[in-house]
Amino acid sequence: MITIDKLQKSYGKLQVLDNVNTSIRTGKVTVLIGPNGSGKSTLIKCILGLVKPSSGDIKVNDVSVSSNYNYRKDIGYVPQYGHFPENLLVKDVFNLVLNLRNGTGHPSYGIDKPFDLTTELKKKIYSLSGGTRQKLSANLAFMFNPQIYICDEPTAGLDPIAARTFKQYIQQMREEDKTILLSSHVLSEVEHFADDIIFICEGRLKYNGPLTELKIQTNESTLEDSIAKLME
Amino acid sequence: MFKLINKITFYGIKDLLRSRWIIVYFIVLCMITEGMFRFSGHSLKALSGMVSVTIFLVPLISIIFATIYYYNSRNFIELMLTQPISRKSVYIGLVSGLSFSLSLCFIFAISIPVLWRFSMLSGYWNILFLLIFIGVMLTLTFICLAFWVSISNEDKGRGLGISLLLWLTMAVVYDGLVLMVVILFQDYPLEKPMIVLMFSNPIDLARVLILLKIDVSALLGYTGAVFKSFFSSNFAQITSLLSLVAWVLFPFYFSMKKFKKIDF
Numbered sequence: 001m002i003t004i005d006k007l008q009k010s011y012g013k014l015q016v017l018d019n020v021n022t023s024i025r026t027g028k029v030t031v032l033i034g035p036n037g038s039g040k041s042t043l044i045k046c047i048l049g050l051v052k053p054s055s056g057d058i059k060v061n062d063v064s065v066s067s068n069y070n071y072r073k074d075i076g077y078v079p080q081y082g083h084f085p086e087n088l089l090v091k092d093v094f095n096l097v098l099n100l101r102n103g104t105g106h107p108s109y110g111i112d113k114p115f116d117l118t119t120e121l122k123k124k125i126y127s128l129s130g131g132t133r134q135k136l137s138a139n140l141a142f143m144f145n146p147q148i149y150i151c152d153e154p155t156a157g158l159d160p161i162a163a164r165t166f167k168q169y170i171q172q173m174r175e176e177d178k179t180i181l182l183s184s185h186v187l188s189e190v191e192h193f194a195d196d197i198i199f200i201c202e203g204r205l206k207y208n209g210p211l212t213e214l215k216i217q218t219n220e221s222t223l224e225d226s227i228a229k230l231m232e
Numbered sequence: 233m234f235k236l237i238n239k240i241t242f243y244g245i246k247d248l249l250r251s252r253w254i255i256v257y258f259i260v261l262c263m264i265t266e267g268m269f270r271f272s273g274h275s276l277k278a279l280s281g282m283v284s285v286t287i288f289l290v291p292l293i294s295i296i297f298a299t300i301y302y303y304n305s306r307n308f309i310e311l312m313l314t315q316p317i318s319r320k321s322v323y324i325g326l327v328s329g330l331s332f333s334l335s336l337c338f339i340f341a342i343s344i345p346v347l348w349r350f351s352m353l354s355g356y357w358n359i360l361f362l363l364i365f366i367g368v369m370l371t372l373t374f375i376c377l378a379f380w381v382s383i384s385n386e387d388k389g390r391g392l393g394i395s396l397l398l399w400l401t402m403a404v405v406y407d408g409l410v411l412m413v414v415i416l417f418q419d420y421p422l423e424k425p426m427i428v429l430m431f432s433n434p435i436d437l438a439r440v441l442i443l444l445k446i447d448v449s450a451l452l453g454y455t456g457a458v459f460k461s462f463f464s465s466n467f468a469q470i471t472s473l474l475s476l477v478a479w480v481l482f483p484f485y486f487s488m489k490k491f492k493k494i495d496f
Contacts, residue, residue: 011495048314050496073316083307085243087250092243099239100315124250137311 001026001179002047002148007056009042009203016042018203020056024181026147028195029174031211032183033227039203040183041080044152047181048077060148073101076141078151082133086126090117090136093125097140114138114169115162130157138166148179155189167193191223199230206230236321237328240312244329248301254337257293261285261341269345275352279359280446282342286367287439291374292399294334298378299395301330303388310496323379323491327484331375335368342367359445366438369476373434374399376483383490402435410436427462431472434479441472 002024009017017039024030034040045051047058049065049072057064060071084093094111111117115135120128128136134157141149149170155163170180171193184190197214199207207214207230211223218226248254264285268278305326312322342364346353353360378395385391410429414422430436444463462468 045496050310050313052493052495069318070316072314075314077311077314079307079311081307083311085247085305085308087247088243092246096239096243097315100236100312100317102235140311 001061002181003059004043004047005057005059007043007046007058008054009039009046009051010054016203017046017053020200020203020205022198022205022208024179024198025196026179027174027177029170029180029182029190029193030196030198031190031194032181032198032200033187034183034200038200040200041152043200044150044181044183047150048072048075073144074147076144076146076149078138078141078149078154080153080156081130082135082137082157084125084133084136086124088125089121090123090125090128091121093136094121094140094143097143101144111139111143113142114165131159131162134158135162142169146178149173149181151180151182153183153185155184155186163189187224187227188222194223197223199227201231233318233321236317237325240322240325241328241332244326245333248330248333249336253297254333257297257334258337258341261289261338262344264289265342266345269349269352275349275356276359276446279356279363282363283439283442283446286363286370286442287435288403290338290367291370291403291435294371294374295378295395295399296392297334298330298375299382299392302326302379302382303391306496313496319492320488323488327375327379331372334371334375338367338371339364359442362442362445366442366476369480370434370438372480373476373483376480376487380483380487380490383487383494402433406433406436423462431475434476437472437475437479441476 004020004022004024007017007020008015020039020043032040032043042051046053047060047065049069052066057066059065061074063071065071088096091111111121115138117132117136117139120132120136125133134154138154141151151170155166158166167189170182173180174193174195182190191211194211196209197207197211198205199214207217214223214226215221218229220226220229265278265282268281268285269275272278272281309322309326313319342360346360377398381394381398382391385394410426413429414426430440441463444460463472
């Protein structure tokens with residue numbers, strides 16, 4: 001469970017997040033939606049401790065993220081694009097993350113889930129395509145079987161087949177009662193597995209609740225139409 | 233915490249020692265050292281030539297390489313910071329990985345051509361060790377300064393510009409300013425303020441330390457004599473070596489403090 005309480009973030013005069021209050025339910029897929037520059041990535045980075053909030057608090061499993069970094073052992077993060085040191089081998093990156101997690105978790109999925117990277121292990125990072133780097137990011141996040149997954153537009157750099165595999169894996173994680181927060185621009189892609197929707201616009205929450213309720217509230221049959229109606 | 237720092241350092245070295253730019257740096261430095269010994273014909277002259285390379289080239293390469301390294305690693309730093317580790321561990325691991333790689337590169341590039349001429353260097357070993365020590369300290373100082381600049385500036389172009397300007401100021405402009413002070417206040421006794429000015433710039437401090445060891449202080453006239461008398465005392469030598477260490481520690485500490493606070 002992630003709870004966000006009166007979260008504010010500003011860069012100088014620019015208010016990026018304005019009084020955000022929400023909670024992300026355990027065992028559900030919560031999809032974070034919003035136009036470009038609406039504050040989605042900032043919100044995700046605040047949860048991960050990469051961005052320090054101006055005020056307010058975030059709790060992950062009842063632990064305040066500002067108090068220590070150990071809460072991150074429960075989180076697997078898939079960034080929008082995978083970036084790694086260019087001259088390391090793929091297996092070096094796995095070993096590095098494995099070492100960084102030592103003592104706080106054990107790899108239970110390994111190097112073949114959700115994507116089979118066993119043939120890439122001895123390749124240098126600079127020789128990998130953008131898609132393979134993104135697959136590596138996903139595998140690193142899933143490697144420790146954490147309780148919470150945070151994915152920032154994870155399918156942006158993936159080909160359609162890989163994107164499908166990733167989505168199937170997300171569904172599998174939901175069945176295993178994992179908490180998933182996923183940001184995406186492609187609404188049709190996330191509609192069939194989203195439980196809850198957080199719609200954010202210019203740093204403010206416009207909608208926060210179950211997808212089914214959103215559809216009833218807007219009297220629309222698809223997520224895309226519902227969001228369009230909210231933006232009117 | 234040390235185990236984590238060691239791991240980040242280890243993989244940092246593994247990545248950097250495979251970098252073609254580090255290899256180019258090593259080969260160029262090695263060729264310059266070899267050239268100095270081959271064409272000067274005298275070990276002391278070769279070492280004096282290496283002083284200029286160490287004083288100018290090493291800080292320049294260190295600050296530019298470290299600045300580019302930080303900006304290129306930013307996304308990976310973000311990924312590391314999403315793991316259950318402290319920002320302090322990530323920062324120390326990054327700086328030490330880069331410091332070890334560039335320092336090892338410098339030490340080997342200087343040492344390999346010297347090893348061929350083992351007998352020629354008798355009597356000059358102390359100068360060689362001081363040169364290597366100063367080269368390593370300047371490498372560390374300029375890596376930490378580069379991190380300070382890069383952490384404080386999100387824009388890569390701006391950060392690179394400030395780093396270059398910082399090197400230019402310390403390596404070239406500072407000397408001009410010191411000369412201007414000397415000319416403007418030539419009627420006053422300037423020896424003590426000059427010593428203070430030397431301590432305020434790691435490049436000048438390193439240069440004075442090594443030039444006095446090579447015994448070319450006579451070329452510096454009266455000021456050289458004052459420096460020589462000051463720097464020959466044990467107190468002054470320890471103070472100047474400690475100052476070089478302080479020039480590493482201060483930017484290291486302040487950039488770490490900044491690193492712990494910034495948004496990624």
